[in-house]
Amino acid sequence: MEKFLQILKQAINEKATDVHLVSNEYPFIRVNTYLKPLNDYGKTTEAGLTALFQEVVTATLQKQLFEQKGAIDISLEDADLGFFRMNFYRQLGKLAVSVRILPRTVPKFEDLQLPMQIKDLIRHKNGIILITGATSNGKSTTLASLINEVNLTQRKHIITIEDPIEYRYPKGISLISQREVGRDCDDFASGLRSALRQDPDIILVGEMRDKETIETALIAADTGHLVLSTLHTNSTSTTIERILSNFQAYEHPLIASKLAGNVRGIISQHLIPRLDGNGLACAVEIMLPTPGVLSLIRDGKSSQLYSAVQTGKSFGMITMDESLAQLVKTKIIAKEEALSRVQNKAVFDSYLNN
Numbered sequence: 001m002e003k004f005l006q007i008l009k010q011a012i013n014e015k016a017t018d019v020h021l022v023s024n025e026y027p028f029i030r031v032n033t034y035l036k037p038l039n040d041y042g043k044t045t046e047a048g049l050t051a052l053f054q055e056v057v058t059a060t061l062q063k064q065l066f067e068q069k070g071a072i073d074i075s076l077e078d079a080d081l082g083f084f085r086m087n088f089y090r091q092l093g094k095l096a097v098s099v100r101i102l103p104r105t106v107p108k109f110e111d112l113q114l115p116m117q118i119k120d121l122i123r124h125k126n127g128i129i130l131i132t133g134a135t136s137n138g139k140s141t142t143l144a145s146l147i148n149e150v151n152l153t154q155r156k157h158i159i160t161i162e163d164p165i166e167y168r169y170p171k172g173i174s175l176i177s178q179r180e181v182g183r184d185c186d187d188f189a190s191g192l193r194s195a196l197r198q199d200p201d202i203i204l205v206g207e208m209r210d211k212e213t214i215e216t217a218l219i220a221a222d223t224g225h226l227v228l229s230t231l232h233t234n235s236t237s238t239t240i241e242r243i244l245s246n247f248q249a250y251e252h253p254l255i256a257s258k259l260a261g262n263v264r265g266i267i268s269q270h271l272i273p274r275l276d277g278n279g280l281a282c283a284v285e286i287m288l289p290t291p292g293v294l295s296l297i298r299d300g301k302s303s304q305l306y307s308a309v310q311t312g313k314s315f316g317m318i319t320m321d322e323s324l325a326q327l328v329k330t331k332i333i334a335k336e337e338a339l340s341r342v343q344n345k346a347v348f349d350s351y352l353n354n
Contacts, residue, residue: 001055003048007041008081011101015279017136019099022091023049032273032280049095053088062182072182075164085166100136106167109145112138117286117316118267122146125201127264128221130208132233137271138282139230140166140206146228147204150174156201161191163206181206189213196220205229211246218255221262235320235343236266236287237305240297252300260298263289268320270341272333281332283341285309285320306343319343325351 007027011019014036016029023046027038056076057063066072071089076099078084085100109119121129129146131139144167150156151172158174163181177198185191188205189212195203196219208214208229217227233239243259244252268285286309287293293308309317324338325348335352342348 001052003041004052005078005081007038008078008084008099008101010038012081017101019101020096021049021052021099022096023094032277033271046094049097052097053095056086057088059183061186065182073164074182075166075180083166083168085164100166102166103141106144106148106169107141109149112142112145112282114142114282114284115286115316115318117288118142118265118284119146119149120316121265122150122226124226124264126221126224126226127262128217128227128229128259129264130229130231130239130266131269132231132236132239132266133269133271134232134234137269138280139269142267142269143204143228143230144169147176147202148172150202151176157199158202158204159195159198159200160204161185161188161195161206162204163188187213189216192216192220196223196225200225202226202228207231208243214243214246214255218258218262222258226264233268234270235268235306236285236309237302239266239268240302240305244300244302256300257298260289260294263294263297265289270320270324272327272337272341274332275334281327283320283323283327283333283338284318285323286316286318288312288315288317290315290317310347319347321348322351324348328352 007019011029014031016031018030020028021044024043026043027041028035057074062072074086076084076086082104083102087098089096131142133139148169151169151174156174158176160178165178165180169176179185179191181187192205193216203220203225205217208217208231221227231239231242233242244255247255266287270283271280274281290312296304296308310319321342321344324342327333328335328338
């Protein structure tokens with residue numbers, strides 16, 4: 001454990017986001033999206049990883065889940081170093097672990113330099129807000145900043161269902177109940193079902209992974225709760241498609257109608273290395289529930305949502321291509337970085353040249 005903590009300390013000092021330990025390999029850290037080996041610590045051993053697992057995975061249910069699935073997420077808190085999200089998994093039949101280094105405090109929304117129309121979404125009393133993007137693109141951080149904004153400004157009962165818990169919220173004027181999958185509940189769906197019986201105003205679901213969780217989230221929104229969650233999708237239009245893909249074709253019209261009645265906003269994020277080398281910049285796509293957008297969702301025409309977002313700038317919407325172009329024009333990110341993430345190069349070029 002001592003060697004592990006030393007590696008974490010160096011990773012923090014180098015402003016890394018992640019640490020990777022694989023049996024018979026040197027430790028690696030990720031700094032500004034790039035991997036870097038830490039050869040001074042020697043190669044990681046299977047015995048060392050087993051000892052680490054036994055020390056930090058203490059809940060019986062978590063151990064059972066690992067045996068069943070071959071992977072598990074847990075949270076770790078160290079008094080000196082802070083908070084971490086750990087994912088133990090097996091590769092080549094041996095233990096490995098990936099560690100995400102979490103901020104010691106919940107970032108203020110303003111510090112994330114995101115458009116203010118995202119913050120405005122938490123004024124809704126019910127419905128669904130989705131933050132989407134690939135892994136390691138800041139979804140949990142955006143959600144945490146929104147939840148903490150409510151915590152500090154509104155008297156609400158907030159229930160979070162997380163896998164694992166990533167942020168601890170400061171004392172505010174809200175009541176926050178945080179539940180961790182594998183420790184406090186079996187899975188997202190069961191945690192969400194029980195949350196509906198606990199008098200919540202706002203429910204955060206760490207991820208909408210399956211049909212049952214999506215159905216229960218829609219019920220929660222339908223019955224007067226504000227639900228915030230994430231999906232691993234790269235655009236607002238593919239988010240709708242991903243949700244529908246969890247259901248049989250005959251169910252699509254009903255689910256699309258429920259989505260149209262409850263969606264309050266879909267935000268897609270990309271974190272991109274800054275030109276100045278000082279961390280990452282966030283490009284965002286914002287889709288808001290205008291009548292045109294809701295009609296497309298209800299009618300199953302998700303392929304046309306990009307155009308609706310593109311023409312909805314006056315309502316506060318923005319495409320990923322426009323956001324990327326703005327970051328390039330202001331010399332925050334390199335054009336090459338943007339090009340690897342554009343959805344429509346012709347549209348991106350038009351924004352860049354205007």
